[in-house]
Amino acid sequence: MPELPEVEVIKNMIKPFLKGKKINYSIVRNKKLRYIIPDDIITIKNQKILNIKRRGRYILLILFNNTIIIHLGMTGKLSIINNQNIFSYDKHDHIDLIISKNIILRYTDIRRFGFWLWEKKNYEKNIFLKKLGLEPLKNKFNNLYLYNFTKKKNISIKILIMDNKIVTGIGNIYANESLFLSKILPIRISNTLSLKEITILVKKIKYILYKSIKCGGSTINNYKLPNNNNGTYSKYFFVYGRQNKLCKICKKKIIKIIQRNRSTFFCNKCQI
Numbered sequence: 001m002p003e004l005p006e007v008e009v010i011k012n013m014i015k016p017f018l019k020g021k022k023i024n025y026s027i028v029r030n031k032k033l034r035y036i037i038p039d040d041i042i043t044i045k046n047q048k049i050l051n052i053k054r055r056g057r058y059i060l061l062i063l064f065n066n067t068i069i070i071h072l073g074m075t076g077k078l079s080i081i082n083n084q085n086i087f088s089y090d091k092h093d094h095i096d097l098i099i100s101k102n103i104i105l106r107y108t109d110i111r112r113f114g115f116w117l118w119e120k121k122n123y124e125k126n127i128f129l130k131k132l133g134l135e136p137l138k139n140k141f142n143n144l145y146l147y148n149f150t151k152k153k154n155i156s157i158k159i160l161i162m163d164n165k166i167v168t169g170i171g172n173i174y175a176n177e178s179l180f181l182s183k184i185l186p187i188r189i190s191n192t193l194s195l196k197e198i199t200i201l202v203k204k205i206k207y208i209l210y211k212s213i214k215c216g217g218s219t220i221n222n223y224k225l226p227n228n229n230n231g232t233y234s235k236y237f238f239v240y241g242r243q244n245k246l247c248k249i250c251k252k253k254i255i256k257i258i259q260r261n262r263s264t265f266f267c268n269k270c271q272i
């Protein structure tokens, strides 16, 4: 599943092809994604894309009065088709936005857990987006902000930093990795963490997200970038997916447990 760094990389890759351009029309081959594709997207004509943004794991195509909100789900992929085979497609290519005779924004999704929404109001008021907490890379997400939540909560720190209502877009990979670099056990109860530990954690979350964006994200399973390249951040993983392998720092075995149905990885020597 694409997490925040991957979605940021995808947004940055498609933006130069789309910003300021018009969507001439769309071709929707399969309406049944996680939610039925709205008619406004099916019948779209001559709408200028003013900007392309990311909020959490959502990609936003900002139009004059409306916004197209795209969530990639598990296997959703956006690509820019700008070669001569512009009208060839395969069975998982569900949506094309036709920009010009040379450029198509194509949405491909094998498992169809992704979705496209049409928002007529300010996109920040959208039913999905309005629930989102702070963006982790914004300055407002700082040690005092996070500490204000951790000191009051009696849940494990990993569950807390993955709560989208507090901070959005820290998925399982980046939660595990940032806790390792902060030397904090994922199962620590959040109100046992000091402000000093939270200060380090916030720093490491930002560091890891920036580093992953620079690497094009981390490619696991069948997620691919719009240019069909793979992100390379996974080679820097210290704990994620490394159960029973040796810790890169202390050589003890990495442990895997399940927390709220998600895999948690840690080194019980390096992390306390």
Ligand SMILES: [Zn+2]
Binding pocket: 247, 248, 249, 250, 251, 252, 267, 268, 269, 270, 271
């Ligand atoms: Zn270790």
